[in-house]
Amino acid sequence: MPIQPTANIWHNGQLIPWDKAQIHVMSHVIHYGSSVFEGIRCYTQPNGAGIFRLQEHMQRLIDSAKIYRMPLPYTADQLSATTIDVVEANGVVPCYIRPIAFRGYGETGVNPMKNPVEVYIVNYPWGKYVPGDDGADVCVSSWARLAPNTMPSLAKAGANYMNAQLIRMEAEINGYSEGIALDVNGYLSEGSGENLFLVRSGILYTTPLANSVLSGITRSSVITIARQLGVEVIEQALPRELLYICDEAFFTGTAAEVTHLRSVDRILVGDGTMGPITKAISDEFFGIVNGLKPDRYNWLTPVNVKVTETVGA
Numbered sequence: 001m002p003i004q005p006t007a008n009i010w011h012n013g014q015l016i017p018w019d020k021a022q023i024h025v026m027s028h029v030i031h032y033g034s035s036v037f038e039g040i041r042c043y044t045q046p047n048g049a050g051i052f053r054l055q056e057h058m059q060r061l062i063d064s065a066k067i068y069r070m071p072l073p074y075t076a077d078q079l080s081a082t083t084i085d086v087v088e089a090n091g092v093v094p095c096y097i098r099p100i101a102f103r104g105y106g107e108t109g110v111n112p113m114k115n116p117v118e119v120y121i122v123n124y125p126w127g128k129y130v131p132g133d134d135g136a137d138v139c140v141s142s143w144a145r146l147a148p149n150t151m152p153s154l155a156k157a158g159a160n161y162m163n164a165q166l167i168r169m170e171a172e173i174n175g176y177s178e179g180i181a182l183d184v185n186g187y188l189s190e191g192s193g194e195n196l197f198l199v200r201s202g203i204l205y206t207t208p209l210a211n212s213v214l215s216g217i218t219r220s221s222v223i224t225i226a227r228q229l230g231v232e233v234i235e236q237a238l239p240r241e242l243l244y245i246c247d248e249a250f251f252t253g254t255a256a257e258v259t260h261l262r263s264v265d266r267i268l269v270g271d272g273t274m275g276p277i278t279k280a281i282s283d284e285f286f287g288i289v290n291g292l293k294p295d296r297y298n299w300l301t302p303v304n305v306k307v308t309e310t311v312g313a
């Protein structure tokens with residue numbers, strides 16, 4: 001889906017028109033992938049709109065920058081307050097919010113430390129990410145996730161998404177909605193842009209951070225919801241073949257939200273329909289984000305925007 005522009009983008013402290021948010025071809029980020037970013041959703045609610053786990057996303061942006069020795073001149077509080085201003089100024093909800101920080105134009109060469117850090121916050125409408133209304137048909141990728149001590153998986157860095165692109169392109173070319181990557185030791189890791197959950201015999205399993213996954217904010221939300229629902233959650237290394245014999249499986253992510261998996265490598269997950277634990281978690285998640293259930297964990301930051309359009313789930 002082509003990006004639908006909004007009026008303004010925030011750059012280093014001020015709002016600029018969408019079309020003016022441009023960078024030089026010799027910017028460090030273009031050549032060496034030196035960016036860190038976030039993806040955040042703002043949902044419509046019966047009485048307005050709310051941004052999901054804004055502070056946690058901004059903290060992860062700061063953490064990603066810290067890993068790459070990229071000084072960000074803003075705190076998580078400042079970035080959160082600015083994001084509210086941007087969404088309110090543009091007046092588009094529901095929307096996807098993309099804060100990004102990168103090394104800009106200046107020195108040439110791999111070491112980025114003398115290149116300026118540019119920070120932008122963009123928002124725009126965006127709908128469903130993983131295709132498949134009755135569940136997604138996915139595959140195990142032939143590409144492995146980032147090996148430990150190569151590219152840090154806990155940083156949400158632009159460069160990591162070269163690996164993600166290989167996974168996603170291969171999946172789509174072969175007729176699947178998404179690919180699941182194994183880690184370098186052959187254990188399950190995650191989708192190209194989603195964390196992975198499996199249910200077997202009533203227990204919910206997810207892959208731990210040590211298996212080269214991003215520390216997903218939807219992942220942590222789903223773990224909280226599951227425990228609140230009385231479901232036991234275990235984070236442990238998981239073998240690939242558990243995908244083929246589990247009762248239920250789903251992805252989580254800001255883009256994917258909670259997406260049930262119908263099949264993996266053309267093998268049905270359970271009977272292919274959404275299982276009861278996935279359904280209970282999904283109902284609770286969408287109930288909270290859409291404002292139909294109480295925001296019992298204070299996950300939503302209200303924004304003062306008149307809701308004009310409906311996009312996605």
Ligand SMILES: Cc1ncc(COP(=O)(O)O)c(C=O)c1O
Nearest residue numbers: 193194195214216217218253254
């Ligand atoms: C590689 C990867 N894993 C997991 C996730 C899910 O993270 P979150 O729930 O914070 O969006 C994402 C999306 O940001 C991702 O790109």
